[in-house]
Amino acid sequence: MRFVDEFRDSEKARALAAKIAGLCEPGRQYKLMEVCGGHTHTIYKHGLEDYLPEQITLVHGPGCPVCVIPMGRVDDAMALAAGPDVIMTSFGDMMRVPGSNGSFFDAKARGTDIRMVYSPLDSLKVARQNPDKRVVFMAIGFETTAPSTAMTMLRAAAEGLTNFSIFCNHVTIVPAIKAILDSPDLRLDGFIGPGHVSTVIGCRPYEFIAADYGKPVVVAGFEPLDILQSIYMLMLQLSQGRSVVENQYSRVVPWDGNVVALRAIGQTMELRPYFEWRGLGFISHSALKVSADFAAFDAELLFDVPGVRVADPKACQCGEVLKGVLKPWECKVFGTACTPETPIGTCMVSPEGACAAYYNYGRLTRTRVSEASRT
Amino acid sequence: MCLGIPGEVIEFLPDQPDLARVDVSGVRRVINIGLLSDEPPVPGDWVLIHVGFALSKIDEEEAASALAFLEGIGQAYEDELTALAESRIE
Numbered sequence A: 001m002r003f004v005d006e007f008r009d010s011e012k013a014r015a016l017a018a019k020i021a022g023l024c025e026p027g028r029q030y031k032l033m034e035v036c037g038g039h040t041h042t043i044y045k046h047g048l049e050d051y052l053p054e055q056i057t058l059v060h061g062p063g064c065p066v067c068v069i070p071m072g073r074v075d076d077a078m079a080l081a082a083g084p085d086v087i088m089t090s091f092g093d094m095m096r097v098p099g100s101n102g103s104f105f106d107a108k109a110r111g112t113d114i115r116m117v118y119s120p121l122d123s124l125k126v127a128r129q130n131p132d133k134r135v136v137f138m139a140i141g142f143e144t145t146a147p148s149t150a151m152t153m154l155r156a157a158a159e160g161l162t163n164f165s166i167f168c169n170h171v172t173i174v175p176a177i178k179a180i181l182d183s184p185d186l187r188l189d190g191f192i193g194p195g196h197v198s199t200v201i202g203c204r205p206y207e208f209i210a211a212d213y214g215k216p217v218v219v220a221g222f223e224p225l226d227i228l229q230s231i232y233m234l235m236l237q238l239s240q241g242r243s244v245v246e247n248q249y250s251r252v253v254p255w256d257g258n259v260v261a262l263r264a265i266g267q268t269m270e271l272r273p274y275f276e277w278r279g280l281g282f283i284s285h286s287a288l289k290v291s292a293d294f295a296a297f298d299a300e301l302l303f304d305v306p307g308v309r310v311a312d313p314k315a316c317q318c319g320e321v322l323k324g325v326l327k328p329w330e331c332k333v334f335g336t337a338c339t340p341e342t343p344i345g346t347c348m349v350s351p352e353g354a355c356a357a358y359y360n361y362g363r364l365t366r367t368r369v370s371e372a373s374r375t
Numbered sequence B: 001m002c003l004g005i006p007g008e009v010i011e012f013l014p015d016q017p018d019l020a021r022v023d024v025s026g027v028r029r030v031i032n033i034g035l036l037s038d039e040p041p042v043p044g045d046w047v048l049i050h051v052g053f054a055l056s057k058i059d060e061e062e063a064a065s066a067l068a069f070l071e072g073i074g075q076a077y078e079d080e081l082t083a084l085a086e087s088r089i090e
Helices: A008-023 A037-047 A073-083 A106-108 A120-129 A146-160 A173-182 A195-202 A204-213 A224-239 A259-268 A292-297 A318-323 A354-361 A366-373 B060-073 B075-086
Strands: A029-038 A057-064 A086-090 A115-116 A134-141 A165-172 A190-193 A217-219 A246-247 A269-271 A275-276 A281-284 A288-290 B003-014 B018-022 B027-032 B044-050 B051-058
Touching: A008 A224, A029 A037, A029 A173, A029 A224, A037 A057, A037 A224, A037 A281, A037 A318, A037 A354, A037 B060, A057 A173, A057 A318, A073 A086, A073 A106, A073 A134, A073 A165, A086 A120, A106 A115, A120 A134, A120 A146, A134 A146, A134 A269, A146 A165, A146 A259, A146 A269, A146 A292, A146 B044, A146 B051, A165 A292, A173 A195, A173 A204, A173 A281, A190 A204, A190 A224, A195 A259, A195 B044, A195 B051, A204 A246, A259 A269, A259 A292, A288 A292, A318 A354, B003 B027, B003 B060, B027 B044, B027 B051, B027 B075, B044 B060, B051 B060, B060 B075
Parallel strands: A029 A057, A029 A190, A086 A115, A086 A134, A134 A165, A190 A217, A217 A246
Antiparallel strands: A165 A288, A269 A288, A275 A281, B003 B018, B003 B044, B018 B027, B044 B051
């Protein structure tokens, strides 16, 4: 395990932590969920939980795009990739995600033409250079990456490309948050809202969390001080009995999001009636598919996709970790059978996954956190 | 993939108004700026880049702190930069 670095503003962090501690009601336990995997990474990397009073527990949410892909979709992608004349293209993050017959990397080693790309636009280039092949882009991610896929489809349509398609696995964050709010397993007090997703969707989509569920939401930046500042803002609201959406990351996130990006998504994609999330099960209207107008680019229509549902490996408890019910180290295979080198579950694959973040920067807070989680 | 990386806009590509050359930690690559068409950047502006697309304009101070954060996270950022270096958007 690596040592956790002291970050440059640790004095400021201590001052903020003291203000946060001053807002805790005696005897009350607080559970705050950071939705985004990038925040989870910062929290573990800098050991932010150690700055917080014991009454506050940070619960890690489902905002890791690679983590929530169900095994069945990985298998579907493998089946697509194995088709005649197909070149599958994928972000690097996706390459190690295990399906029931190994990962993209394993399939590539067995001779399947799977290529890593940085951008869907690189995938488009592969299509231009290989007119006799059928190039599929494995599209994954929340609203942060969906606009890129949308813009790429618009570009492909403008160029009249006929050998390029999208295997669309884009998911939307708000229905997942709602599913967690409706889950009986977990009582949360507030949310550290995702940063980059909010650059696209803005802050309004979270208003129901404050209005209907009475939980404060603070959209946060990615630096340690951003997260501590957001926790302070949440605690201030809780101490005053308020619940509204606030934007700590206004230097990057506009309140109304990126209208051009939302328009591009609206032009090329539509909501699925339901979609399976790893660990969270089927969630209504929680994912995007290629819209009817762009059917010519929809790999699900162009290819025979098996669409078989595959249960997660029994030993893996990613579902509970994604819902925040279990801490990574409470999973039976954490750090033993399941490591970043040989991941069983998705949460160990992505650097944004809670398990990988905890594994890489493991903190000596287990006892304290398990005590706090008991309530 | 999920990381937003700051880059400085260097120049626009002739004949391709949607594309710009940016500098990311010394790596110069082409990205798409179509998502900023409501408020197009100019050379010298900083943008936050996701998978080859500029998603938002940021100021230089934010770019510096985002960069410091990314350099701190190590491997994931190195992987992203390696992927970017291999990218040839046109």
